[in-house]
Amino acid sequence: MRLIESLHPLERKILPFLEEKMELKELAKKSGLKEVEAMRALQWMENKKMIKISSVSREIISLDSNGEEYLKSGLPEKRFLEALRGEISYKELKEKTGLDDNEMVKCIGILKGKYAISVVGDKIEPTSERGKLLERGFPEEAFLSKLPLDVSSVGGEEKTIVSNLMKRKKVIKRDVEKLKYWICTVEGKKLISEFRKVKGSKSMIERLTPGIIKDGSWKGKKFRRYDVQINVPKIFAGKKQPYVQFIENARRKLVEMGFREMEGPVIELEFFNFDALFQPQNHPARDWSASYKIKNNRYGRLPKEEVVKRVKGAHENGWKTGSSGWGYKWDEKTASQLVARAHDTAISPRYLSKNVEIPGKYFSLVRCFRPDVIDSNHGVEFNQLGGFVVGESLNFRHLLGLLKQFVFEMTGIEKVKFLPDYFPFTEPSVQISAKHPEIGWMELAGAGIFRPELSEPLGVKEPVIAWGFGIDRLAMMKLDIKDIRELFTRDLSYLRSSRGFF
Amino acid sequence: MPTIEISMKDLQMLIGKKISMKDLEKYLEYVKGEIENVEGDRVKIEIADTNRPDLWSTEGIAREIRTEVSSERGVPDYKIKKSGIKVIVDRNLKNIRPITVCAVVRNLNIDEETLMQMIQLQEKVCETFGRKRKEVALGIYDMHKIKSPITFKAFPPEEIKFVPLDFEKELDLRQILLQHPKGQEYGHLLEGMDKYPVFIDAGKNVLSLPPIINSNYTGKVTSETRDVFIECSGFDMKFQMPALDIMVAAMADRGGTIESVDVVFPDKTIVTPVMERGRIKVDLDYIKKRSGLDMKKEEIKNLLSRARFNANISGNNVDVEYPSYRQDIMHPSDVVEDIIIRYGYNNIKPAIPKIPTTGSQTETSVFSSVIRNLMIGTGAQEILSYYLTNKENLIERMNLEDMNVVEVENPVSDNWCIFRTWLIPSLIEFFSRNKKKEYPQRIFEVGEVVIPDSQRETMSSNPTRLAWGLAGKDAGFTQAKQNLDFLMDYLGIRYEIKEKDHPSFIPGRTGRVYVNGKGIAYIGEVHPQVLENWGIEVPVTCFEINLTDLFSVMKK
Incomplete structure (x- = not known):
């Protein structure tokens, strides 16, 4: 009796039909439910051990997107063959049929196979088979019009047609269709007969409505019992994009460590992206292949200040820094070229040359752009986290200390090692690796003390410790992502099911 | 970053001591090197320093390790004898390739590994240090096939013929540029010149056409070769001198004897290699x-x-x-x-600098955070898109005629060649990629766009925008307006909407949003033509706000 009280309205609807042998679709029709509703009710019944569901699979061949199109406007090879009349060039044929090169090549292959055309050199000519084929019609087309079909019913020549069509792009598809059947258990049969007996009693409350509460009619009645373990449909509320969340956390961490955030333009002057960082104008990093140049508006305007002259001096002869400089003729035009910001460090000279507080700690976390070939390690774009610490008595030991602190704050890893490294704008330079418990040694950040040829022309006498993190790699580790492109995912299911992290 | 391949045995021979792979890993710190992979005796090493060409060979690495495993210390001492060989540099090379420095190294015992290192070092020096041969081209020749004096001079391309390296046929200079693989690769370095630089000896044998290719006769070094002639050509002594010194030092480290060459320029004669400390x-x-x-x-x-x-x-x-x-x-x-x-580095005790500072985020970061949290409160899923896109997605599929955009001159792919000027196309593209996912779909993005702006020194500005979109059978103007209201109420901003047509939206169901008379947003139902262009089969409604403008209005 308790069981009958807890039956869901959907279950009540299917119950009368459960003893008959039928398939899910029929059950849905008879009970007046949607297929998913009927299925849900069946599953609940199975959970209660009233029935046993069995499923039978069968494979169905049906039209795919291109197939539907072909059925409407004819197979490409048919259109090709129809258009192939008299003297006609490849180009004209292409225009007339509206096929692309790829499809044209395929058509030629197919029609050659059917002996309907002959190809001599670059000339395509119809054979005597052309007319016959068009008159007979393409067996493939006839087949498409018969779809959908059960795979087991396809035989003989049609099998060859299927295998040929499967090789073509999105013409037909094979799907497995699952048919659902069930049988009643002994308990199930009991339930049904009991249900039939009490069916008349309408005294059970299904929904508690404001009306029922107001008029008190619930008093003395029973509520239908729910299955509290039941699976309910998921909801998709608002959530942060996981990678943005990660970036936000990193930003907060830096602020907690006392760093002030910097910002800069997406399209940057080469002056700030390279020259002010003491990267010589013939440096390979400034190559066509290493940074994005800008079309049409190729040049921007250099700052009008002294700083340009000093940077020029640093490149040409070291200016007043005690350096020999790169010793070449520095070109203002090159420095005024625009480039998509290639690294976050481009922002630092803008701040160092203006209103920087000493001592001070600064960071930026921004989008950067390089023309890398896109693969699982190189996205279209990437983010970089970097910055500098400037102060009177800073030295290399502080640089190491800072890096170690960063790694600990960002990853919780304490075991680190330092390796000498090279960056054109720092001397000494270092790279830090951390020992991840599962992955092993991971290269995480690069850093160094800005060369005096860089910081002094910008007006900063004090040592400047510069550092940069490969934030994308950290994010991949944290989010358990193997392909960097997934950081910018466009898969809504992934986003809806993404887990929180802290 | 140059990656070089060495033989462990060869390295051990050069440092005079057997060392383990673990030792090597430690010693490589001195050359900023890291082992990339090991296959038997072959070790691939990545050298981080792009400004130290002297390290890009077994000899160079060994030179730095020897001070750790032997009593050798200090600046290496290289003795130079006179060879009596002369190279005459013609005046007509001015503006073509005016500079060369040369050397002779004798008594070499060139085994297979030595030859491989010689070629590898030559290639790395020319490619990385020599900026893909533009600044430095190096040639190594069998000294016994060359008669002094050697002339370095520019010739009309049809006037000179020789058999280039690894070819059998004699070709003129222009044919070499067209037919030889190295000609095709580096020919652009001679583009626009009516004469090409050539080294030619007293017996009228061509040595090479720098910076392209050596001759097959003189410019082929094999294990039979004992003495070599080396030339290095370009435009600037600052590149030529170290490049030559690196090559001869490496050969001397293997027991070769360095000999000098008199290089006679129109205005002076210099004796090279100088190797001056x-x-x-x-x-x-x-x-x-x-x-x-x-x-x-x-x-x-x-x-x-x-x-x-x-x-x-x-x-x-x-x-x-x-x-x-x-x-x-x-x-x-x-x-x-x-x-x-x-x-x-790892023997140093790190120290934490004691610098008391107050951290802060930029106003944009703070404001963006507030807005993002608010949008999540409305039940929208945040998304993240690329700044780069293409005209088809940003303009054509959005039903627009044209738009002023910042375009990349050297894109790696046509899909990523312009910067986004607005965010809604990214939202629409997102919807188009999730047609099979459960509706309704509510999404938003906060991010920068790139707007051409000739008033700025960088010719563009980067306002931060918010775009919100809803896709589903019941999506309409009302929901967009409700969400916009919710946002503006929270910020305490009064706004008005004026009807304004926009090709991406349905006429009469789109408006421009004004705050204090300044247009800061668009709102509307997306035009079915746009939906069709993207293959979307449910209605979409959206708005996009310029947060930078909104924030500056709020601060006033």
Whole structure:
């Protein structure tokens, strides 16, 4: 009796039909439910051990997107063959049929196979088979019009047609269709007969409505019992994009460590992206292949200040820094070229040359752009986290200390090692690796003390410790992502099911 | 970053000691090298320093390790004898390839590994240090096939014929540029010139067409070769001298004898290789201050000599002498780094700088955070898109005619060639990629766009925008307006919407949003033509707000 009280309205609807042998679709029709509703009710019944569901699979061949199109406007090879009349060039044929090169090549292959055309050199000519084929019609087309079909019913020549069509792009598809059947258990049969007996009693409350509460009619009645373990449909509320969340956390961490955030333009002057960082104008990093140049508006305007002259001096002869400089003729035009910001460090000279507080700690976390070939390690774009610490008595030991602190704050890893490294704008330079418990040694950040040829022309006498993190790699580790492109995912299911992290 | 391949056996022979792979890993710190992969005796090493071409060979690496495993110290000593060979540089090379420096190395015992290293070093020096042969082209020849004096001169391309390396047929210079693989690869370096540079000897045998290819006869070095002639050509002695020194030093390290060549320029004669040591003065205090290490004079001197410097310390002054190939040394800080590297980065106790500062985010970051949290409160899923896109997605599929955009000149793909000027196309694209996912779909993005702006020094500005979109069978103007209201109410901003047509939206169901008379947003139902262009089969409604403008209105 308790069981009958807890039956869901959907279950009540299917119950009368459960003893008959039928398939899910029929059950849905008879009970007046949607297929998913009927299925849900069946599953609940199975959970209660009233029935046993069995499923039978069968494979169905049906039209795919291109197939539907072909059925409407004819197979490409048919259109090709129809258009192939008299003297006609490849180009004209292409225009007339509206096929692309790829499809044209395929058509030629197919029609050659059917002996309907002959190809001599670059000339395509119809054979005597052309007319016959068009008159007979393409067996493939006839087949498409018969779809959908059960795979087991396809035989003989049609099998060859299927295998040929499967090789073509999105013409037909094979799907497995699952048919659902069930049988009643002994308990199930009991339930049904009991249900039939009490069916008349309408005294059970299904929904508690404001009306029922107001008029008190619930008093003395029973509520239908729910299955509290039941699976309910998921909801998709608002959530942060996981990678943005990660970036936000990193930003907060830096602020907690006392760093002030910097910002800069997406399209940057080469002056700030390279020259002010003491990267010589013939440096390979400034190559066509290493940074994005800008079309049409190729040049921007250099700052009008002294700083340009000093940077020029640093490149040409070291200016007043005690350096020999790169010793070449520095070109203002090159420095005024625009480039998509290639690294976050481009922002630092803008701040160092203006209103920087000493001592001070600064960071930026921004989008950067390089023309890398896109693969699982190189996205279209990437983010970089970097910055500098400037102060009177800073030295290399502080640089190491800072890096170690960063790694600990960002990853919780304490075991680190330092390796000498090279960056054109720092001397000494270092790279830090951390020992991840599962992955092993991971290269995480690069850093160094800005060369005096860089910081002094910008007006900063004090040592400047510069550092940069490969934030994308950290994010991949944290989010358990193997392909960097997934950081910018466009898969809504992934986003809806993404887990929180802290 | 240059990656070089070496033989462990060969390296051990050059340093005179058997070492383990673990030892090698440790020693490689001195050359900023990391083992990339090991296959039997072959080791691939990545050298981080793109400004130290002297390290890009087994000989160069061995030179830096020898001071750790033997009594060898200080600047390596290379003796140079006179060869009597002369190279005459013609005046007509001006503006073509005016500079060359040359050397002879004798008594070489060239086994397979030596030959491989020679070629590898030559290639790396020309490619990376020599900027893909533009600044440096190096040629190595069998000395016995060459008659002095050698002439370096420019010729009309049809006038000279020779058999280029690995070819059988004689070709003229223009044919070489067209037919030889190296001609096709580097031919652009001679583009627009009516004469091409050629080395040719007294017997009228062509040595090479720099910076393209050697001749097959003189320019083929094999295990039979004992003596070689080396030339290095380009535009600037600053590149030529170190490049030549690096090559001859490597050969001398294998027992070769260096001999000089008289290079006769129109205005002067120089004897090369010069291999003149450089000198730099470094303050003792500066070393201590920059490194943070309290080192004794003797210790500094010892570290310097291990790093292949000679040092003389008197008072606060350190006189440092460095090898001629160390063209990277420009400033005392360069010397300091080498001292610290020999000291060992991992032997240094890190220190945390005590700098009391207050951290802060930019106003944009703070404001964006507020907005993002609010949008999540409305039940929208945040998305993240690329700044780069293409005209089809940003303009054409959005039903627009044209738009002023910032375009990349050298895209790697046509899909990513312009910067986004608005965010809604990214939202629509997102919907188009999730047609099979459960509706309704509510999404938003906060991010920068790139707007052409000739008032700015960088010719563009980057306002931050918010775009919100809803896709589903019941999506309409009302929901967009409700969400916009919710946002504006929270910020305490009064706004008005004026009907304004926009090709991406349904006429009469789209408006421009004004705050204090300034247009800061668009709102509307997306035009079915746009939906069709994207293959979307449910209605979409959206709005996009310029947060930068909104924020500046709020601050007033």
